[in-house]
Structure formats: C-alpha cells, structure tokens
Amino acid sequence: MTHTNGIPYRRATSGGAVGLDVQVITSHASDIGVDIDSWDFNIFTMNPDTVLVDMATAVFTTHNLFTVFNINVTDFTDWARLVSKSYFSNPYHNVLHATEVLQAMHFFIMQNGRKFFSDLYLLAAFFAAIVHDLEHPGVNNNFLVATMDDLAVTYNGLSVLENFHVCRAFKLLFSLNNNWVQKCLTKSQFFEFHSIVTQLVLSTDMARHVETISHVSSRLAGGASMLTTSANKAEVLLLLQVFIKSSDIANSCRPWPVCERWALQVTNEFCMQGDQERQLKLPVSPFMDRNSLRVPKCQSAFIEFVLQPLVELLVKLVPTTQVCLENLHSNLAEWKRRLGEDEARASQAQLQTH
Secondary structure, three states, rough: OOOOOOOEOOOOOOOOOOOOOHHHHHHHHHHHOOOOOOOOHHHOOOOOOOHHHHHHHHHHHHOOHHHOOEEEHHHHHHHHHHHHHHOOOOOOHHHHHHHHHHHHHHHHHHHHOOOOOHHHHHHHHHHHHHHHOOOOOOOOOOHHOOOOOHHHHHHHOOOOHHHHHHHHHHHHHHOOOOHHHHHHHOOOHHHHHHHHHHHHHHOOOOHHHHHHHHHHHHHHHHHOOOOOOOOOHHHHHHHHHHHHHHHHHHHHHHHHHHHHHHHHHHHHHHHHHHHHHHOOOOOOOHHHHOOOOHHHHHHHHHHHHHHHHHHHHHHHHHHHHHHHHHHHHHHHHHHHHHHHHHHHHHHHHHHHHO
16 A cells, blocks of 8 residues: 555564664664763753764664664665754754754653553654654744734644644655655554654643643542553553653753753743844743843743643652652752842842932
C-alpha cells in the first residue's frame, strides 16, 4: 500500500538499521561530547550546527529504534538536518531549545525505566520533541490572535502555534523522497504515530497547562493506578504529555548557568514581541515590556506559580526526577535573592531623590 506520494508503507515488521553500519551509529552516539543521560547536560556545549542531528541520532541509538523499525539512518539524518534548518534563529524558540527538549524527554523516559512505553510510543515521543516548535515565529499565540495573523485564522485561534508545528512537521516529512517514517511503519502504525505526535505537541500549549496538571493530580488524589499496575494507552499518553510539558519549560530546573542563560534568552524574545506590540499600538503583554521588566521578578513568578506545580507532579509520578525539583528550589532562591537586591537598589535610589 502506498501514500499518494508513491512511497510504500512498511510491510515487514523485522529487520535491522540500514544506511550505516550499527557500530558506526553506536560510535557516533557515544562521541557527541555530552552525557545524554544526565540532567546536568548543558546544551550550550554542543556544536550548534549539528546539535539536533547529533542528539537525535544518539537518542534513537540508545533506544534501539534504528534497528527495531529498520530505519534507514541516512534518510533519518538527512531529515534531521532539514528539521534543524527549519528552526528559525529566535533567541529562545530555536534548534537548541528543540534539542534540549529531546534530551529531557529521553531523561524522563529513562528515569521511568522505559516502563509502559511501546517502541511506537517512544518513536512518536521523540519525534514530537524534535518538531514541537518547528518554524516558531518568535511570538506567542495571543499575539497571532490579536493581529489576526493568517495562522490564527487557519486554526480558529485554538492552539495556533502547536497546530502549526504539527502541520509543518508532517508536510516537511511528506515532501521528502525518502520519508523514513512512512517507510518504517505500517499504515495502521503510521496513523497511530500521527495521532500520538499531534496530541503530544498540542499538549505543550500553555493554555492547557492548568487543565493537564488538574487532570493528573485528580487521578493521583483519587487513588487511581496511574501507571503503577496498569498501562493502558490513555495513561501512557497522559504520562508522555507530562513529560513533554516538563521538557518544554524545565530549563529553569537545569543547573544555574544553563537556567540563567535560557532566562535571558527567553526574556530577549519576549521583549522583541513587546516591541512589535508597541509599534502596532497594541497593549504590551505582561513580562514583555523591556521598559519595566525585571528578570528576577518574572522568573521567580514563573517558577513558583507555573513550573513548580508541574515539577512536583512529575516527581510524584517518577520519584527519580527529584534532581529537577532540587534545582528548581535552588534557582528560585537565587532569583529571589537577586529580586531582593533589585528592590533594595530601587528603594535606595528613591530615597536619594528626596
């Protein structure tokens, strides 16, 4: 059976990785210069020109996905390079962010012992992490809706960017002569894969943040098994949604140097949106006005009221992720210390003017 692009869906379900020798793949995965299994991983030490290809190859090798799905490694790396080039050079929503989210997904899955995850779910989870912000324009959904951007009209103002990222990811995939996903899955597997990827990427919409946390928290509070004795597909998907949401915003849980650098870069991107809003005579969004924004105050609020409830939930689900919560507390304390210094300087300056 073939898709309209003429590429056949996979028929067989066995075989090994093709395109490169398995030993070559394994050697490449171990030579990228970072420990992909460590939460202390620092994305900024990697080569920005090859970072996504290197990390994707390492993760897929670690989880044996090249062999399990008979993936042509040359096709895969060609696709990963194209994805990498399709990320724009935004201060925050860029290829480094996508790669860090992929590493975080790998970390959380490994901390969970890979329990409950079929190979197809792993394939979809890592694919979703790789493409979750593809072609991000550097502004948020609210901006697109407020300016009646074509994307907001196309997606009716609902999870605009997240729908766009999924759409672009699969359009890019189907534009290739060597569509490695289609070639390695049966038709029924592909439809399930597409559904999983879509639901995972859509779950990164911050408009769904409270809903997801409340849903999982209520299950835990109600004494539901939540992947302790059962593993139905709905629960597996819910756990992966917690993982990708955590991966997407957990740079504030990294060691302080990484946390601080990402905070400055996201602030830069936010202020660039605020500048556009001011130019268009729109209300400048909260935390995006470079004339009044204070980074320690913004970061303290984000960590305390948005990120911390999610990470606490993550630790309940996977206790071995405790390092994330420990770093969160340490980084929050540092931001609050800096906020106190800022406020003291402001008070001193005010006294000097009187």
